[in-house]
Amino acid sequence: xxxxxxxxxxxxxxxxxxxxxxxxxxxxxxxxxxxxxxxxxxxxxxxxxxxxxxxxxxxxxxxxxxxxxxxxxxxxxxxxxxxxxxxxxxxxxxxxxxxxxxxxxxxxxx
Amino acid sequence: xxxxxxxxxxxxxxxxxxxxxxxxxxxxxxxxxxxxxxxxxxxxxxxxxxxxxxxxxxxxxxxxxxxxxxxxxxxxxxxxxxxxxxxxxxxxxxxxxxxxxxxxxxxxxxxx
Numbered sequence: 001x002x003x004x005x006x007x008x009x010x011x012x013x014x015x016x017x018x019x020x021x022x023x024x025x026x027x028x029x030x031x032x033x034x035x036x037x038x039x040x041x042x043x044x045x046x047x048x049x050x051x052x053x054x055x056x057x058x059x060x061x062x063x064x065x066x067x068x069x070x071x072x073x074x075x076x077x078x079x080x081x082x083x084x085x086x087x088x089x090x091x092x093x094x095x096x097x098x099x100x101x102x103x104x105x106x107x108x109x110x
Numbered sequence: 111x112x113x114x115x116x117x118x119x120x121x122x123x124x125x126x127x128x129x130x131x132x133x134x135x136x137x138x139x140x141x142x143x144x145x146x147x148x149x150x151x152x153x154x155x156x157x158x159x160x161x162x163x164x165x166x167x168x169x170x171x172x173x174x175x176x177x178x179x180x181x182x183x184x185x186x187x188x189x190x191x192x193x194x195x196x197x198x199x200x201x202x203x204x205x206x207x208x209x210x211x212x213x214x215x216x217x218x219x220x221x222x
Contacts, residue, residue, distance in 0.1 A: 032208055098143070
């Protein structure tokens with residue numbers, strides 16, 4: 001059964017830092033891996049989706065990588081801003097089920 | 111505007127009183143899904159639907175029902191709600207299961 005883990009559970013950094021969020025999964029037979037952002041009291045916003053055949057995806061200051069063989073994905077955020085404060089979730093798609101990690105709560109302070 | 115809508119957004123009910131949470135999408139998506147989010151457990155899939163009239167169980171289907179009679183709608187039905195179904199519920203849709211999923215704003219349900 002697929003298990004998805006995110007470390008750290010919480011992270012607090014000063015504005016301007018580059019940071020890396022980690023996601024690991026136990027079953028490498030995934031179709032894709034997605035990164036989401038969740039703001040308090042709100043729904044999920046999709047940030048990046050990496051298909052199993054891809055190694056990375058980029059969108060603005062965000063870069064996500066995927067290493068299926070080691071069961072890992074990372075989300076790199078460049079030049080962090082206070083507006084990046086949110087919970088970041090990764091999710092792995094196996095067959096028809098999307099399995100989520102429990103998230104990393106990020107706070108970027110001025 | 112392309113979106114997934116859920117109603118109601120907030121609901122407080124009592125044990126055993128049947129309720130339905132509606133989900134609708136205007137993007138002509140084939141795939142729709144329901145999740146619940148609980149502290150410490152993250153998001154878990156309840157049911158999903160690959161297309162009209164095709165639904166299947168996710169990881170936590172007990173106590174829930176769904177139907178997919180039209181492409182745009184995917185209601186979640188709790189026939190006899192219990193306190194352990196108190197949670198934050200999300201509906202999502204996608205053109206296909208392997209594509210990006212779009213989430214609704216969530217429904218916070220409290221069962222007393």
